[in-house]
Amino acid sequence: MQISKDTAVEFHYTLSEAGEQIESSKDGEPLSYIHGTEGMLPGLEKALEGKSAGDSFSVTLEPSESYGERVDDLIQRIPLKHLQGNTKVWKPGMTAIVHSNQGRHQVTIVKVGRFNADCDLNHPFAGKTLTFDVEVLNVREATREELAHGHVHGEGGCGHSH
Template sequence: MNISKDSVVQLHYSLFDEQDNLIESTSGGNALAYLHGHDNMIPGFEKALEGKAAGEHVSITLTPEQAYGARRADAIQRVPVKHLSGAKVWKKGMTAVVHTEQGPRQVTVEKVGRFMADVDTNHPLAGKTIRFEVDIQDIRAATAEELAHGHAHGVGGHQH
């Protein structure tokens, strides 16, 4: 079976920045599982895996436009410090989570005062070319429940 819309893909990946620094990796843990073609992964990633088979190794280099977009200079927002989660004391450069109407969102602290903080809402990898090294472990047809929910279930996927 090859990767196509409505298939559940299990894979291991390592993510690198432009200087070849490892950002994150699933090696040593469970394979990541996602439902292909349902916007669960960045578009350039899914496009590069379309048609691939289990057992394949794929190297994927994505420009900012294919990954997390260009950095936006107007993405600085002022929020109450009490809305930042992830630490007790905040400093410039730290990553925080802010809960929004669209769900949790990662932000980078730019400036922090006693009650308010200026945060950069750009994705931390916005404006960067990134590279994934991917090992496809397994591919299967999605269940009716996974299709209804819009994501993969089970190990490496969503747990209900």
């Protein structure tokens, strides 16, 4: 089956910039998404279109096709209690997850105070030309429930109630 609108896709990727590996899913769980529902970077989704399980390919994306250009002075003060991550102590340079009305965002901590942190709201990969090495593992029709929820469900369902 080929990747097309409303297919559930599972793939491994290795992400690099200028030949330097930044991150990889190979040591953990593969990434999964529903094709055509804006749940994936536009340039990567375009490259995945028409591929099948077992296909491997490489694609290089300009910032406009991935995380956008950096915006200078995109700093916001955020209460420490709203920062999520694997740490109790925040330090400049660390990344954290923040949930807002617009969804989940990855931010970089610039300065930490007693109750708040000044955070750079640019995605850490903004302004970078990125290369994705992709290995497609699985392609199938998304279920009605997955389409309604907008994401792929694991074997035990999706784990959240609606």
